[in-house]
Amino acid sequence: MSSRLKTPAMAGNLKSGRALPAAMAVLSDRDILKAVEAKRLRIGGFRPENLTPNGYDLTIAEVAVLGAKPETVRSGIAKVPPQTRFAVATVEVVDLGADVTAQLWLRTTWARRGVITGFGKVDAGFRGTLTLGGYNANASEVVELPIGERFAQIVFEDLTSPAEKAYGERSGHWQDQKGVRLK
Numbered sequence: 053m054s055s056r057l058k059t060p061a062m063a064g065n066l067k068s069g070r071a072l073p074a075a076m077a078v079l080s081d082r083d084i085l086k087a088v089e090a091k092r093l094r095i096g097g098f099r100p101e102n103l104t105p106n107g108y109d110l111t112i113a114e115v116a117v118l119g120a121k122p123e124t125v126r127s128g129i130a131k132v133p134p135q136t137r138f139a140v141a142t143v144e145v146v147d148l149g150a151d152v153t154a155q156l157w158l159r160t161t162w163a164r165r166g167v168i169t170g171f172g173k174v175d176a177g178f179r180g181t182l183t184l185g186g187y188n189a190n191a192s193e194v195v196e197l198p199i200g201e202r203f204a205q206i207v208f209e210d211l212t213s214p215a216e217k218a219y220g221e222r223s224g225h226w227q228d229q230k231g232v233r234l235k
Contacts, residue, residue, distance in 0.1 A: 076153075078106050079208040093152050093208060096145030102202060109159065109202040110182065113143040116232040124232065130197040132188045140184045140203050141232040147179040150214040155207045156184065162203065166190040171204065176211055177218020180229040 079087060081103050087093045095108060102109040115130035117123050118137040132138045148154060156171035168187045184204055188195040197203070 076209045076212060079152075079210065081105055084108060084208060087149075087152065087208065092149040094145070094147035096147070097143045104205060107157075107205045107207040108144075110142040110144050110156075110184075110204045110206055112140050112197055112199050112201050112203050113181065114141045114199065114231055115139070115197050116141075116234070125197075125199065127199055130199070132186075132195045132197060134188055134190045134192050134194065136188050138186050138188065138197070139232045139234060140186060140197065141230075142182045142184070142203075143200070145179070145181050145230075146174065146206065148174060148176055148208075148219075150176050150218045151211045152176055153209050153211055155209065156182070157205045157207060158186075159202055159205060162186075162195075165195055166193065167195060169204075174206065175219035175222070176215040177220050177222075179220070181231065182206075183229065183231075183233050 084093075084103065084107075088095060088098070097111075098108075099111075102111065112130075114124055114126045115132070116139045117125070117130060117132050118139065119133050130138070146154070153176050154174040156174065158167065158169045158171065162169075166189045168189045169185060171184065174182070182204075
């Protein structure tokens, strides 16, 4: 048997004989559905077709184009000029329990079209829609972002133990946000 940690139940290091804390594990599609059923996490606006083998694709509810003429688009197609920042609000409302965190990843479809993003973690205990920042790095091409299109993937992870103080108790600045929120 390998000393590599395969599941939280196998969290011992066989070479040193010392027990190590369980490793964080990415939730599979099956695990996400179980976590939703157990109310450890919630995805408001859940669409079964957005479930991936190890995450869930988040869809665009609105786009704030932050260029020379700022505008917010809530229907149709947002057109982001070249070399312009924008922010996307998700349709989905996520609600993470104290023992679940998440990573955000740009769908490669958008990276191939010249979109650059800088995503991070979603803290245990966060609740609300997500505001995702992006940049059209094209020198001369407009990027079109259709409302309702899949934009990013959220990948859920089990924490090794529940957070002592979840997001709402630590800072909670973005708790319960709706739509694009920049401040």
